Amino acid sequence: MRSRASALLVCLLAAAPSQASRTPSAESKHARVTLAPEVTSIRPGQPFWVGLRLELDENWHTYWKNPGDSGLPTTIRWTLPEGFVASAIHWPLPHRFLIDPLMSYAYADEVWLLTEIRPPSQLAQAEVAIAARVDWLECEDVCLPGQARLDFTLPVRAVAPERSEHAAVIERFRARLPATPTFSARAAAAASSVTLTVAGAARPREAYFFPARAGVIEHALPQELGRTAMEFSLSLPRAVNGALPEVLEGVLEIDGKGFELKLPIAGAAAAPPATEATPGAGALTLAPALGLAFVGGLILNLMPCVLPVLSLKVMSFVRQGAEGRGPLRHALAFTAGVVAFFLGLAGALLALRAGGEQIGWGFQLQSPGFVVFMAMLFLLLSLNLLGVFEVGQSLTAAGNLAAGKTGLAGSFWNGALATLVATPCTAPFMGSALGFALGQSAAVTLLVFGVLGLGMAAPYVVLASSPALLTRLPRPGAWLERFKQAMAFPLLGTVAFLVWLFGRQVGIDAVGWLLFALLLVAFGGWAYGQAAGVAGTRRALMLGSAGTLAVAGLLVGMQQAQATPQGELAVSDGWVAYSPGELLALRAAGTPVFVDFTADWCLSCQVNERVALEREAVRERFRAKGVVLMKADWTRRDETITRALLDHGRQGVPLYVLYGRDPQAPPRILPEVLTPGIVLAALDEL
Amino acid sequence: MKRFAAVLGIGLLAVGLLALRPEPVAAAAAVGQPAPDFSLPDVKGGKHALSSYKGKFVVLEWVNYDCPFVKKHYGSGNMPKLQKAYTGKGVTWLSINSSAPGKQGHFAAAEIESRAKGHSAAFSAYLLDTDGSVGRVYGAKTTPHMYIVDPAGKLVYAGGIDDKPSSDAADIATAKNFVSAALDEALAGKPVSVATSTPYGCSVKY
Numbered sequence: 001m002r003s004r005a006s007a008l009l010v011c012l013l014a015a016a017p018s019q020a021s022r023t024p025s026a027e028s029k030h031a032r033v034t035l036a037p038e039v040t041s042i043r044p045g046q047p048f049w050v051g052l053r054l055e056l057d058e059n060w061h062t063y064w065k066n067p068g069d070s071g072l073p074t075t076i077r078w079t080l081p082e083g084f085v086a087s088a089i090h091w092p093l094p095h096r097f098l099i100d101p102l103m104s105y106a107y108a109d110e111v112w113l114l115t116e117i118r119p120p121s122q123l124a125q126a127e128v129a130i131a132a133r134v135d136w137l138e139c140e141d142v143c144l145p146g147q148a149r150l151d152f153t154l155p156v157r158a159v160a161p162e163r164s165e166h167a168a169v170i171e172r173f174r175a176r177l178p179a180t181p182t183f184s185a186r187a188a189a190a191a192s193s194v195t196l197t198v199a200g201a202a203r204p205r206e207a208y209f210f211p212a213r214a215g216v217i218e219h220a221l222p223q224e225l226g227r228t229a230m231e232f233s234l235s236l237p238r239a240v241n242g243a244l245p246e247v248l249e250g251v252l253e254i255d256g257k258g259f260e261l262k263l264p265i266a267g268a269a270a271a272p273p274a275t276e277a278t279p280g281a282g283a284l285t286l287a288p289a290l291g292l293a294f295v296g297g298l299i300l301n302l303m304p305c306v307l308p309v310l311s312l313k314v315m316s317f318v319r320q321g322a323e324g325r326g327p328l329r330h331a332l333a334f335t336a337g338v339v340a341f342f343l344g345l346a347g348a349l350l351a352l353r354a355g356g357e358q359i360g361w362g363f364q365l366q367s368p369g370f371v372v373f374m375a376m377l378f379l380l381l382s383l384n385l386l387g388v389f390e391v392g393q394s395l396t397a398a399g400n401l402a403a404g405k406t407g408l409a410g411s412f413w414n415g416a417l418a419t420l421v422a423t424p425c426t427a428p429f430m431g432s433a434l435g436f437a438l439g440q441s442a443a444v445t446l447l448v449f450g451v452l453g454l455g456m457a458a459p460y461v462v463l464a465s466s467p468a469l470l471t472r473l474p475r476p477g478a479w480l481e482r483f484k485q486a487m488a489f490p491l492l493g494t495v496a497f498l499v500w501l502f503g504r505q506v507g508i509d510a511v512g513w514l515l516f517a518l519l520l521v522a523f524g525g526w527a528y529g530q531a532a533g534v535a536g537t538r539r540a541l542m543l544g545s546a547g548t549l550a551v552a553g554l555l556v557g558m559q560q561a562q563a564t565p566q567g568e569l570a571v572s573d574g575w576v577a578y579s580p581g582e583l584l585a586l587r588a589a590g591t592p593v594f595v596d597f598t599a600d601w602c603l604s605c606q607v608n609e610r611v612a613l614e615r616e617a618v619r620e621r622f623r624a625k626g627v628v629l630m631k632a633d634w635t636r637r638d639e640t641i642t643r644a645l646l647d648h649g650r651q652g653v654p655l656y657v658l659y660g661r662d663p664q665a666p667p668r669i670l671p672e673v674l675t676p677g678i679v680l681a682a683l684d685e686l
Numbered sequence: 687m688k689r690f691a692a693v694l695g696i697g698l699l700a701v702g703l704l705a706l707r708p709e710p711v712a713a714a715a716a717v718g719q720p721a722p723d724f725s726l727p728d729v730k731g732g733k734h735a736l737s738s739y740k741g742k743f744v745v746l747e748w749v750n751y752d753c754p755f756v757k758k759h760y761g762s763g764n765m766p767k768l769q770k771a772y773t774g775k776g777v778t779w780l781s782i783n784s785s786a787p788g789k790q791g792h793f794a795a796a797e798i799e800s801r802a803k804g805h806s807a808a809f810s811a812y813l814l815d816t817d818g819s820v821g822r823v824y825g826a827k828t829t830p831h832m833y834i835v836d837p838a839g840k841l842v843y844a845g846g847i848d849d850k851p852s853s854d855a856a857d858i859a860t861a862k863n864f865v866s867a868a869l870d871e872a873l874a875g876k877p878v879s880v881a882t883s884t885p886y887g888c889s890v891k892y
Contacts, residue, residue, distance in 0.1 A: 069827040070889035072851055102827055102889045137853075142790045143888045145754055145853045214884040218713075240713050240825055241844040241882045 026148035030057040031138045035130075035150035037117075038170045039161035042128055042154045045121035048161065051112040051170045052076060052089075052134060052150075060140045061106040064094035066212055066250075068219045069102040071143065074113060074136040079151075081128050083120030090114040092176040093251065093258035094210060103219035104139075105210055112173040129153045178251045178258035180581050182640055184647045187248040188266045192238055194248060196263075199231040199647035204254045209234055209261075211250040215242030231647075247588075264588060266664040286444065293433040293448045297455020303603065306422045306456075308490040311483070312385075313414060313460060314473075330411040331464030335457035337415020342453035345419070346437075346446050364423055365601040366637045368505045368561035372514060375498040376521050376557060378421070378491050383522060385488035389529025415457065421494075422456065434652060502561075504600045505636055510560040517557035524549030574619065578632035578641060587663045592627045592686050597645060597655035599634040604672065605654040612674035621683045627658075658682055713825030715833065717881045721841040724820045726782065726813040729795045734780065734811055741837050743777040743872060745865065747809070748821065750783060750791030750829035751801045753888035754853040759830060760805040762855040765847075769808035772869055781809040784821035789891035791829070792816070818892040828887030832865050834872065842878045843868040851886030 025034040034053040042048065054062050054074065063071040078086045092111060097104040117130065131151035137143050185198045194217065196209055207225055211217050217236045224235040234252075238244060248265050251258045301310050313334070364370045384391060437448035463469050495518070503511040524546045531542035576582070578595060586593050596613065598605040612618060622629060632641045634653050648655060648669065656670035670682055714722055725735040736744065747765075750756055759765040769779050783798075785791035793801065798812055815821055824833060824844075834843035843864065850861035868878045 070887060072853075072886065099889065099892075101822055101892060104889070135852075139888075141891070142752070143754060215882070240715070241717050242884075243882065 028146040036166040038167040041157040044123040047118040064105040068104040072137040079131040087116040181259040197233040293451040294455035327464040333411035334415040337412040339453035341419035346449035372557035382488035382491035517553040520553030575631040608674040715824040744835040746833040748831040755887035784815040785891040831885040845883035846885040
């Protein structure tokens, strides 16, 4: 019969007399071990952590789960009351000890090995005894085995347990446990090495892979680190006498932080190419990328956000044509404005990347503050077109769209404005070109963005340089005024879109405030317009109130933009949210997965979804083939998704990736413009 | 002139001596490949070359009498039993010690003999690999670490002695012994089914 008095023995290495008592601690020649829970009581059904503390003399160490070339890992054999379940040991990141030619993966000084214990949901006793037999090997130059029987008791209480004195240090060691990777990785075998390639992680200063089991790699040999712009790789030397498993399992340490990896090892002698055959950074070269950028720029003129401004450009052409004002010079000034602002945008992107921000193209729209600013800008533009106010009496250069007086500077700022309003839209082909660009040197990036700008301005230069075409343009007349006013409405449509986007990003309450802020701005615009017809103090009053209202509106809007988002982005039915861990698991199980990288502000994404992905026939085929649909929603800033995009050589959305049943085969990337036919054809090949 | 020649001579000599330093050797013993040849002295001073044992099965046992894991197999009588059984079947059993001078397991000749006798060790010879070169070539990591060479000189087994890595003698009875299994198969002319396993023990004290 077990009673509390007949406790467990504690064996000391140097034959000390055994004691019948409750002891959570023991000592060996060079180590002190303690078993300590993080709580002071047990609540039925609530799991808690127990730490095994191993504190060692200087120069002595104990081993990790894979001890390396020699040694034994610490083991814990639990004696638990009925219904209690103990997890396996959670090992903090180990250190490397190289005593040539042998490598040990071990811990020195002090380490806490953590176990999670799950009590049953019903507990009859008032007190519970937890016991463990711990075996370890403590080594310096020589090794001594250690053993101890440790135990502690805890009362059972129905309330939430309080933290024990050890809770803080257990928390610290829990933070040192390897994490799930936020990047993607793959492993490929060659004759004498296994190459572990990681994409979507920042460039490391150093990296090391700790295999979970012996016999896979030679622990003592160095792992060469190779770095390219988008990825880094470790060359792991294969074990001389050991069979390579199908899965590479272990912990990857990147600059002191550990990540759990479990990857299928691809192929044998013929190592697969490092970059997958996708239209991404690897496959594209400079010349085709420039071509794509130019075409993308041309198409950008047709995108809904640019079209109204485009029409305004046409209007100014008409006016210039009528006034015989040398349209070519203006077209070139316009081009200069466009190119300058695209270069500025590229520069800002590069500067942010250099500062460590994980962003891609479209980052501007992930920021609610930017959305608010754009909404106000478009609102003011539309009011201007409707004639609520005119710009240009007191200001000289900023985007004078309606009055006839456009100097060369005006054309330049028109170009700048066109670029600004183009930023919410990413045209087809732009994605691949930008993906290539941002993976190259800064010079190449700027070049590609510059060519994009040239593409956007090209139609006007062509138009302006051809007198024949110019004469075909209609003469200005009353129709021009009506056309100008009509163009306000597509701009207001864009405002509506931006308000909806803001709502998706932040929440419905913030939308209410944003609408109010827009109201203030509109009122301010009207006041400004009224100031034109009067003079003196009334004018000053009008201008003053206009300024105040606009600023107030801006402040309210910006303050709302800082609000914490309400709720998660809802994932539509049939789709699961993107998660790298989940994707790895599905791939390992051989399940085909379709990942849709999308964002609410990406119009081509929305079109693709309506036209191709949400079609009944296509959804049916997805179901029939057993494809799991995963949506990577990039509407808000999301580092995980940004890294995944970078991994595929892309800087922005849309991106459509189809993973087949073979976990080792590279995925298929679908084009940026989808039709149901394209998707069905790809699915048929599964 | 004389002084210049002297300085030059000493310089060249120094460079030459530096060049004689033993180079770090990479592990080259792979199962299925010819086992690297070596020549090592035994306790009595006689030389043993692996190639001289062609035509016989040879077991290489990396040993360190002070290591708790080696003590587990000797104290329980497990290793001497294997040695007796297989040397009786014509297998040459070579115990090799690669401990550097001053490190654990490195003993003088008389000490080795008395230890071996105390354990009832039945090896064919106890070889001294004091500079560790043979251990490095074979990639010997632990004591014990076992290798089996067939009569043609090919390495047919490299790995641990059994599948229960511990220093507890009670585990021997329930453990699968890879060495006896491999020898039984090889002596019967069958291919070795488990040709590699993870070795366990203390590190070799190079």
